[in-house]
Amino acid sequence: MPRLSKDQCLSDLKLRILSTALAPGSDLDETTLAEHYGMSRTPMREVLHRLAGAGFITTSENRGAKVASMDIGTMRTFFQTAPMIYANIASLAAEARTGPQLEALKDAQHAFTKATAAQDAQATALANHRFHAVIGEMAHNPYLVASLDRLLIDHTRLSQRFYRPANADEKMLIVKASDQHDALITAIEAHESALAIDLSLQHWDLSRDRMERYVRPDPLPVDVVSLKDRRNAV
Structure with missing residues (x-):
């Protein structure tokens, strides 16, 4: 690979993590990465520090850097927090x-519909991101927004499964997701909070079950309280 700038290296590593080319929980060796991107260890260390600050990886003094995990504890928190x-x-966006x-x-949304038409799961997940x-x-x-940015890392990795439909019914879910995007645009444009x-919430519910099955065959034992009956908390 030709020598990249720190920003280019950062963008490429983010892409590899979001696409799961670098698997959740996998080790990241600083020396190997520096050689791969054609840079010294000092700028690579800065790139890893920025990735850690954004929630893409975790670092520790004894174990080095790892791609952010998607273990059961992390996923429980994700499914509990995401709809809120x-x-x-x-709501705030509409205002x-x-x-x-x-x-x-x-x-x-145009990029999203183009990616879905091409049946490109990775491009669709990134466009959704x-x-x-x-x-x-x-x-x-x-x-x-800080919370959203962290959620989107895991949402994008999980959605790789959602955007690889196995049958006609699952293909229709993707069509419905695109329709919901269009409806969200209309609501936000009209200031309809x-x-x-x-x-x-409907959009979240559409993909939640499929994403849970990515984590394990049975749905996670998480009860997410619908916010439709708790608008005073929004």
Whole structure:
């Protein structure tokens, strides 16, 4: 591989983690990575530090760096937290979005529909990541966006299974997910916060069961309380 800048190396490692080319929990050897990207260990150490700060990897003095785990404890927290974060983000996005952000969201949806038409699971998962990241930017809330960014790492890795349908029914789920994206855009454009909440929860429910089966054959023993009956908490 030709020598890359630190930013290029960072982007490539993020892509490899999000696509699960680097498996959750796998070791990352600093020396091997530095040789692979054609850089010295000092800038590679900085790249790993930035990845750790963003939640893509974990580091420890004794064990070095590892790709962020997706063990049962992590996944329990993910499934409990995701609907609350997505609903709150959608509500704030509908209130605070700007015109340029709305155009960016439409561009992200265009990339999503193009990737689904090509049946490219990796491209679809990454386009979905961008779609929800733009909604996060619309919320203008650094506390929630920090949580969203971390959630999207695991959501994108889990969704690799969702975007590889095994039958016609599963293909229809992807079509429905795209339709829900379009509906979310319409709700956010119209400043319809309550509708954006409902749509984001429906969107979460659509893929949740499939993502749980990625973790293990049976659904996780997690009871997620629907926010539809708790709008006062949003």
